[in-house]
Amino acid sequence: MTFTTQAEIKSFGGKLVKLQHDSKETKTKMDVNLYLPEQYYEQPDSKLPVLLYLSGLTCTPNNCSEKGFWQPYANKYGFAVVYPDTSPRGASIEGEDESYDFGSGAGFYVDATEEKWSKNYRMYSYILKELLPNLASSYSRLDFNNMSITGHSMGGYGALMFYLRNPGRFKSVSAFSPISNPSNCAWGQKCFGGYLGADKSKWAEYDPSELVKKYDGPDTPILIHTGTADPFYFRDHQLLPENLVKASEDSKLKGKIDLHLEEGYDHSYYFISSFTKDHAAHHAKYLGLSPKL
Numbered sequence: 217m218t219f220t221t222q223a224e225i226k227s228f229g230g231k232l233v234k235l236q237h238d239s240k241e242t243k244t245k246m247d248v249n250l251y252l253p254e255q256y257y258e259q260p261d262s263k264l265p266v267l268l269y270l271s272g273l274t275c276t277p278n279n280c281s282e283k284g285f286w287q288p289y290a291n292k293y294g295f296a297v298v299y300p301d302t303s304p305r306g307a308s309i310e311g312e313d314e315s316y317d318f319g320s321g322a323g324f325y326v327d328a329t330e331e332k333w334s335k336n337y338r339m340y341s342y343i344l345k346e347l348l349p350n351l352a353s354s355y356s357r358l359d360f361n362n363m364s365i366t367g368h369s370m371g372g373y374g375a376l377m378f379y380l381r382n383p384g385r386f387k388s389v390s391a392f393s394p395i396s397n398p399s400n401c402a403w404g405q406k407c408f409g410g411y412l413g414a415d416k417s418k419w420a421e422y423d424p425s426e427l428v429k430k431y432d433g434p435d436t437p438i439l440i441h442t443g444t445a446d447p448f449y450f451r452d453h454q455l456l457p458e459n460l461v462k463a464s465e466d467s468k469l470k471g472k473i474d475l476h477l478e479e480g481y482d483h484s485y486y487f488i489s490s491f492t493k494d495h496a497a498h499h500a501k502y503l504g505l506s507p508k509l
């Protein structure tokens with residue numbers, strides 16, 4: 217796979233590189249952003265860890281690149297940040313652009329099995345089996361074996377799901393307002409039903425509140441922040457972080473879900489960027505990084 221560089225933008229001393237490539241998994245062009253911290257340019261012999269950031273419904277790789285403010289912390293600790301897209305786009309599937317919470321911008325990080333979607337909507341395999349290995353080949357100074365994962369909302373669910381399904385693959389996980397029990401909320405039911413069909417045993421293979429019960433990997437704490445003024449949390453019950461905590465109580469991760477309910481914060485990037493610092497410090501610890509002096 218060849219990445220073509222669409223833009224290189226200097227930011228906080230490092231560079232945001234906007235890449236595009238043809239994907240075998242989604243059979244579409246895919247965009248991905250990559251932030252290379254100062255150390256990438258200043259220390260040519262270094263090999264830098266990676267943080268994978270998964271975005272939420274409606275997002276492209278640009279939302280978090282512009283509003284998540286990871287760059288100062290990527291520079292402080294010396295890690296790169298990968299921002300994938302949230303779905304295939306332009307797959308010529310009837311109805312793919314009809315709603316904000318299904319189809320384009322809403323791939324839900326699953327490999328669809330329903331026929332209409334199954335050729336293109338393969339975000340699980342795309343990210344894990346195509347994007348990350350190909351970035352590792354193209355950027356040999358990034359250490360994709362020393363990698364952590366985070367994300368927001370649908371991407372927070374994605375981060376938890378990838379981490380719990382692949383014990384040891386990621387050094388740590390955190391999430392901002394994650395959809396923690398998608399089988400039991402409207403967003404998850406729409407996407408799981410649409411992409412995976414009616415058989416709920418298939419949904420359980422992606423649902424963090426089910427996966428946690430069987431998880432048998434390292435017992436690294438999982439950091440979660442959710443805002444109490446987030447309407448998707450308190451009004452619509454889309455997030456259900458308490459269900460994940462409850463499900464973990466009989467698991468190897470008992471007492472390890474570090475859930476912070478933050479008074480007055482909403483679902484937006486104003487909330488995310490207020491706590492980026494805490495999530496960066498969490499991942500730096502498990503990636504073996506110390507702050508730059």
Ligand SMILES: N[C@@H](CCC(=O)N[C@@H](CSC=O)C(=O)NCC(=O)O)C(=O)O
Nearest residue numbers: 272273274275279316368369370371485
């Ligand atoms: N348009 C929708 C809400 C869409 C929304 O809030 N998207 C969030 C993620 S929600 C869960 O995955 C987001 O990150 N938006 C992009 C941004 O830059 O804020 C509606 O009106 O309800």
